[in-house]
Amino acid sequence: MQSRTPASRPGRPRSATADAAILAATREALVELGWSKLTLQDVAMRAGVAKTTLYRRWAGKNELVVDAVAELFDELRLPDAGSLAADIEGVVLQFAALLDRPECRSGLMAVVAESTRDEPLRERIRASVVERQKRLVVEGRSRAQARGELPPESDPEETARTIDLTFDMVAGAVVHRTLVSGKPADGPWIRSFIRVLLLGLSAPA
Amino acid sequence: MQSRTPASRPGRPRSATADAAILAATREALVELGWSKLTLQDVAMRAGVAKTTLYRRWAGKNELVVDAVAELFDELRLPDAGSLAADIEGVVLQFAALLDRPECRSGLMAVVAESTRDEPLRERIRASVVERQKRLVVEGRSRAQARGELPPESDPEETARTIDLTFDMVAGAVVHRTLVSGKPADGPWIRSFIRVLLLGLSAPA
DNA sequence: AGCTTTCGCTACGACCCGTAGCGTAATGGC
DNA sequence: GCCATTACGCTACGGGTCGTAGCGAAAGCT
Incomplete structure (x- = not known):
């Protein structure tokens, strides 16, 4: 995720359990405290690890939260509902549900804001969050063109x-x-949005 | 802006000069330091006021930055370019230019992120930033309907x-x-965007 | 075994926060 | 002109976080 292991290095390996515990603790802290009041030592306490362990793996709060939030985006799936409109509606509903989760709301926008002055962070977000969403667009589009x-x-x-x-x-x-x-991105809103979008996209160039 | 004066109160009035200096210093600090490294005592130094003066007027960093950024949105104007597409292009170009300014990039997204856990802050943003943009949509829309x-x-x-x-x-x-x-929201991108948008919006219900 | 890396722990200086207290400056009411 | 009231600059403070360093012990590999 954050440091690649070239084959297998000598010495004690990093605890995968600790990794999972830290990321889960980060999301938990995001829910309870939000981005601004989240501190690394609080995350360390929750995860049951030492603060120094956090700094060995992540450069700081930004990188940690990106990884913690990125895991949430693994859940996104492109449904096959038969029509492009229905497919998009399914994806957007999932995306809206993600944005409803407090650990996502407060974390995602904050790291995007930080990334405006931190190019490596922007690249990290792009690779681990944005690309996963974009792939859904690519796939849905080719599927719709085939239909x-x-x-x-x-x-x-x-x-x-x-x-x-x-x-x-x-x-x-x-x-x-x-x-x-x-305001909520619920069914009615999504359908009116898709209507405008598809009318524009399906017109010939 | 942040505390209304009911008629005229007794005592020494607040310095309007200090207000302007503080907001300008905040934007300057946003450019040089970004949101996360901006501190109130640094802003106070730049503005030539005491730190306590800042706390007398704003509850904290969030509210201060909202006011500092909101002033930038005063510049937005709805041009009358003859057609709806041209009007939108003009407004979006202005908006894109705003988002290119570092004090806006790093400040705006950060306070929006904070507002996910701070309802009064969300309302402050809505009133002083979002409403000003939305009015442009309302005006442009009624103009287009008249045409x-x-x-x-x-x-x-x-x-x-x-x-x-x-x-x-x-x-x-x-x-x-x-x-x-x-990526930049430049002319070519804006025009292809407007094309999709207007095709969808101009279709009958 | 021996080597290498991780881990938990403690401690540290530096910095920022937000507030309190003080003396002084600027205004309006009498 | 005097006084009440508010704003201002300044200093100082306890409390908290940051990021790093150093240590001994643990856990893997060869």
Whole structure:
């Protein structure tokens, strides 16, 4: 996750149990304290490890929380509900449920904010969180094109741009609705959103 | 801004000069240090005031940064470029320029993250930042309806939902593009975005 | 065995927080 | 002009977190 083991090094290996306990303790602390009041020594206490163990594995609070939140995004799955609209609705509902969890709300936006001044952190977020979401867009899109619900594209560069645009529109709208407007991204909202989105995307270039 | 003066109170009034100096110093510190390394005593030094003066006016870092960033959003204007697409392009370009400024990037997302566990803070952000953006959507929409570019609505509740949806889609996509994907919301991107958006919004219900 | 790395523990200086207390400055009411 | 009231700058304080260093013991590999 954070430090690769080149084959097997000599010496005592790192405890995988401790890793899991630390990440779970981090999420627990995020729920109870939120990002700003979360301290590394509190996480160490909860996880039952020494504070120095945390610093051996993570550079700081930012990196730790990214890894703790990233695990939540493993749950995201692309359902096969028969139509593009239904597929998107299923994914967005899962995403909205994630953003409803307090450990996600307070952690994710905070590390994104930090990443504006920390390029390695941005890359870490991109690799472990954003890519997992984006893959859902790519897969859903190719599936819809096979069904004839979206116009196919020949130019691979144009395809990449359209995927980027779709991803930013979907994820951006849901996040903004949930965290800025503070209203739930529930069924009715999602369906009206998908309607606007698909009308725009399915039109010929 | 943060404490209303009921008519005129007895005693020495608060220095408006100090207010402006503090907010400017906050933005300056945001540029140089970013959100996480910004401290109130550093802001006090830069502004040439005592630390206690800061605490007399703002409850803490969160509220101070919200006010400092909110002033930036005063610059947003709705241009009259003749068509809805051109109007939106103008507004989004301004918004993207705002999000390019480091004092905005690092400050805005951080307070939004904090607001997930602080309802008064969320309300403060809504009133002083979000409302100013939303008004642009409302105005641009009614202008477009007068020009016949968007279908009119009879149900006022439906109208409110459409405005909310439009706002979340526009602001969300631009923020996500800029801060999460880390790519510029430049002219070509904005135009392809507007194309998708308007195709969806201009379709009949 | 011997070597290497991790782990828990303790301690440390540095820094920031948020508040209290003081004397002084600036205003409005009488 | 005097006084009550509020704002201001300054100093100081206890409490907390940070990130690091050093130590002895534990747990793997060869």
